[in-house]
């Protein structure tokens with residue numbers, strides 16, 4: 612039986628966003644996640660409605676939205692990394708619908724509400740590519756930024772935590788001047804999309820609302836749990852959000868091949884457990900193989916168990932330095 616504190620919002624329409632040939636961001640990702648949830652007895656999806664295309668304008672420029680709509684009448688590429696197909700438009704509108712439902716559920720009741728969606732979104736900026744990024748990085752419309760905007764309309768403010776292995780540059784760009792949206796982002800430094808450094812703290816009037824943790828290459832559970840304890844948990848305790856939006860990417864899992872990160876169930880379980888007091892709207896980002904098979908269920912299990920097991924850690928010198936630098940910069944707005 613599915614737990615009363617878990618909902619999964621999913622539509623088979625998400626499988627219709629299809630690459631023209633082999634691509635890591637493909638429909639089988641969701642099938643991997645579904646199998647993992649089935650294994651836990653947690654697969655009982657709710658089917659979302661697509662949103663009206665006007666909803667996309669909450670986070671994107673009309674010109675970009677039209678460009679995607681026109682391109683996706685056939686198989687084509689928005690850039691060398693990012694494809695569209697005849698199913699993309701409907702999948703993207705339905706993904707926003709799933710996000711809206713997850714946020715509404717999280718605003719109404721306790722629990723973890725997962726929007727199990729494709730295409731992913733956190734690299735998509737207001738008009739496409741964000742900051743210095745060379746591409747959209749497989750993303751079409753920014754699901755997490757939309758979740759943040761919806762949550763803000765009702766709750767007045769929102770916390771977003773992005774633990775995808777890559778920086779959520781699109782989310783950061785869209786929310787850059789928004790002082791009601793606190794965005795904490797842990798990711799591997801010096802890789803795509805080449806942003807998300809410690810000194811990126813938010814635009815004028817919103818300084819201190821963007822918190823970047825650019826983790827060293829090869830960082831694993833010790834480094835991530837350390838950063839989580841030292842930065843994420845203190846901000847969570849001080850901000851006291853009504854709900855938390857999670858940009859949930861599992862591509863930092865050991866043996867996922869896109870980065871050098873070495874995370875395991877230990878980090879994802881721990882992270883989930885520390886969030887169990889908060890309603891969550893969880894939006895799927897990256898994760899291409901083992902991360903979805905093992906990281907996603909670990910995060911959900913940690914949340915549902917609600918038991919925080921302290922984990923002794925020995926972070927690398929580089930991670931200690933990164934966290935110290937973040938504290939030094941952010942202590943103007945937060946206490947650590």
Ligand SMILES: [Zn+2]
Nearest residue numbers: 775776777897
């Ligand atoms: Zn990623």
